[in-house]
Ligand SMILES: Nc1ncnc2c1ncn2[C@@H]1O[C@H](COP(=O)(O)OP(=O)(O)OP(=O)(O)O)[C@@H](O)[C@H]1O
């Protein structure tokens with residue numbers, strides 16, 4: 101292995117660091133040298149120990165064994181405060197903000213040097229930072245009411261506001277739009293030019309190839325290897341990570357759509373914040389068909405999801421499933437009609453974090469057939485199903501009885517997928533089904549969606565990942581500001597056209613439209 | 626009913642009731658402001674009633690030993706702080722369930738005060754209650770001469786002026802200082818604050834101990850300003866009402882002021898009617914209905930504020946770093 105492409109020397113040395121949690125060795129003698137001024141990617145399957153390692157570098161966890169060296173000096177940290185003091189900042193995989201407070205307040209928490217709040221000065225500094233990196237978010241907006249994409253930007257700027265030397269980002273791109281990712285990478289490159297060091301965790305191999313100087317691959321807590329990005333291909337990385345060849349585009353013969361299954365007719369759904377409402381959206385899904393809904397998040401996907409599963413009722417319009425109206429039915433009733441769903445917010449809408457894994461796996465069906473009788477849960481069927489799901493989806497957990505909270509991000513997603521795919525649904529409504537999944541797991545989930553379709557289920561797939569939409573969909577609908585902007589087939593269009601539609605620019609490609617779409621990565625949701 | 630109205634429409638009675646409301650509001654306001662600060666840091670301190678009782682007792686004892694009112698005041702504050710230090714230790718450091726800890730400390734505080742009181746005055750019969758001199762009211766020169774307003778607002782105890790002064794002080798602390806911003810953030814999301822390098826533990830300790838000092842002051846107002854006596858149920862539910870006022874006031878200093886005054890007014894009204902021996906419509910001589918009113922209003926306020934609640938999101942939830 102050649103010395104890294106940047107000439108700064110080792111800034112952070114991770115020396116045989118181990119960390120054990122009850123039942124798992126999350127980091128097993130991990131050694132990595134991070135060089136000054138490089139963008140270093142951490143890659144690995146769900147549960148490989150990436151977040152754990154990042155948390156150790158940020159003082160959240162203390163290594164059971166091993167040591168860290170910053171610029172040659174031993175680095176001992178007892179809390180994130182020490183990490184910040186040492187010039188290390190981190191953006192977490194799951195958001196860490198104070199929802200009822202404003203963007204500005206969130207940004208200055210812990211970073212304000214004066215005893216008396218000087219909001220004017222803080223505002224100027226934040227605005228400067230926003231201007232420098234060309235991001236637009238209202239500093240006075242309540243963070244809890246922003247879209248996930250905007251919240252991700254706030255998380256990043258909260259860290260930038262500190263002015264640090266080493267920046268750790270744990271899957272920051274999972275909820276950003278393609279333009280947002282480009283914008284973020286622009287920021288990271290500029291930081292690199294200024295001599296800052298970036299440690300980036302992502303599951304998207306094309307992002308790794310695009311942005312990183314070097315990559316460290318983790319597998320089951322151990323380092324597989326650290327390589328120069330220039331020396332490897334996407335395939336190599338995937339193989340190192342999963343231990344087998346991975347197919348990025350799963351085989352898809354296309355479906356043979358049957359009868360009309362779901363009919364959404366001119367529905368209006370208001371949203372509390374006034375954004376992301378539905379303004380007369382119409383859409384159909386047939387049996388044996390995957391309909392991909394492409395769109396920048398915040399254009400009504402959440403409202404559509406909620407309306408379909410019965411959490412929010414449309415103020416007008418009609419939703420028919422197999423010919424019968426489901427408007428006004430309870431979520432439970434709709435689920436019993438054969439509708440399975442994977443929500444976009446896995447922690448708040450998908451799981452009860454303090455339940456055991458096996459309990460989350462049967463959540464929603466816990467009152468019926470094999471799992472309960474006479475109002476009591478039956479242990480054997482529950483355990484049996486848990487075991488089967490854990491094997492099938494390779495959910496990484498010490499046991500089915502473990503508390504769900506302790507699982508890694510991707511494994512949380514797998515629990516939901518396992519639960520929803522197992523019930524032979526008639527209609528599957530899935531929102532970002534592969535968010536945070538490693539390439540192997542994403543491949544598996546995509547295969548399963550195709551399988552369900554081939555068995556005759558209708559699938560409504562809402563995703564920001566256009567490759568996924570193109571790969572899986574029989575029909576593509578583009579959602580923009582609460583309506584379907586355009587509908588087409590994967591063969592009749594290309595990424596560029598869909599991208600324009602997603603930005604609200606209808607057909608007739610002209611030069612002006614293309615440039616307008618690139619700037620709004622952060623401004624749109 | 627007619628009798629009640631004639632009684633209430635007399636100017637002197639009105640002034641009396643209003644001045645009484647301000648006086649009665651004082652211990653409520655002190656305790657509620659302190660509790661609000663504590664809750665803003667995420668610690669629900671249910672032991673206010675016990676802390677007030679202890680403060681009233683400590684003040685009373687110090688007064689009877691040293692015959693110095695200021696010494697009494699000091700001891701009340703110190704006892705409130707020490708007592709809430711136990712609360713902080715249990716909830717912030719040991720992280721036990723806050724409701725359980727608060728309820729246990731309540732019983733401990735009241736029991737301890739009662740026990741010590743009885744053992745100090747065991748030779749006396751329970752009817753022969755010892756008394757001590759109390760703080761005089763302090764007229765504010767000039768202002769106290771303003772008709773009505775002067776009598777209602779500016780012929781009060783020093784502690785009352787202090788309590789009212791604490792309203793803007795607490796507001797400034799919470800909203801205009803870095804410390805306040807951090808405290809409020811901790812109450813909503815301690816993990817996020819920890820990740821921003823904020824030391825949570827000392828801040829929560831400080832907030833809880835501040836709450837204890839304020840409850841101690843509220844308590845000593847009862848023994849050394851209102852009555853000159855100590856008896857075990859001297860707090861008479863005021864600690865619980867202070868807790869209700871925090872909710873009623875939706876965790877805002879200004880609303881807590883109005884809440885305290887409002888509940889003070891209810892009590893003053895009740896006392897005035899009772900003193901006159903007037904019977905209530907429907908309830909006759911059962912003046913106890915007034916005791917329930919603060920809680921009824923609190924529930925109503927809770928319902929009305931439902932969508933605008935400013936309750937700290939992590940109230941009463943212990944934080945463990947790195948536990949996910
Ligand atoms: N606080 C904790 N308590 C118990 N187990 C934990 C804890 N944190 C992590 N683990 C376990 O350690 C292992 C590694 O988790 P980690 O979050 O580091 O994975 P990851 O590589 O970030 O995965 P993902 O890509 O899914 O985010 C997992 O098996 C997880 O269940």
Ligand SMILES: [Mg+2]
Nearest residue numbers: 151193508509
């Ligand atoms: Mg992770």
